[in-house]
Amino acid sequence: MRLVVRKSLVLTGVPDAVQREEYPYEAAGEYMGIPVLIETLKGNIRRGKTWAVRMPAHYGEFPGTKGSDADPVDVFIGPIPYCDRIFVIQSKTPAGEYDEDKVMLGFVDEQSAIACYRASYTIEMPAPQVLSYTWAEFLHLFCDRSDSGIMPGVPFSKARRT
Numbered sequence: 001m002r003l004v005v006r007k008s009l010v011l012t013g014v015p016d017a018v019q020r021e022e023y024p025y026e027a028a029g030e031y032m033g034i035p036v037l038i039e040t041l042k043g044n045i046r047r048g049k050t051w052a053v054r055m056p057a058h059y060g061e062f063p064g065t066k067g068s069d070a071d072p073v074d075v076f077i078g079p080i081p082y083c084d085r086i087f088v089i090q091s092k093t094p095a096g097e098y099d100e101d102k103v104m105l106g107f108v109d110e111q112s113a114i115a116c117y118r119a120s121y122t123i124e125m126p127a128p129q130v131l132s133y134t135w136a137e138f139l140h141l142f143c144d145r146s147d148s149g150i151m152p153g154v155p156f157s158k159a160r161r162t
Contacts, residue, residue, distance in 0.1 A: 008032055008081035008106065009058075018063060025060070031077055031105055032135070037063050038077075051122040059120065062103070069100045076116055078106035086138040087113040088131040096126045 011029035018037060019025060027038040038060035040046040046055050057079070061072035087104040104113035110130050118125055133141065 090129040092126040
């Protein structure tokens, strides 16, 4: 009997076709078979116009998706491989209004997902609402079963089981 272990995160170089000028990607790859583009690797500095922060986890997006802000859905990839819980943080603006969803993969519990999220910003963020899914629920709700990719154009907070 042969046991095949699949890595939870496999990173490669970024294909020229998907590279961008502003905030260039540092890596591309797959997490448990789902494509991801990594904007900032864990430990590297993520910069905005007026801020900079050392990232506590890989930070990027699911290519081909569209979040509520019309950009691809953001993803943080934590340190726990094969974690069966996926947390979706419904981030808020500093004024407390809904902003967008942040998918937290590879975190053992809600507290560690929130701690990583908060450590990724230089300003105090309002307490977010956090949705929790098993890996199977996440795949059922958000993945296109035809090619195992994240469903384009489905805001995570709006998706419903069919």
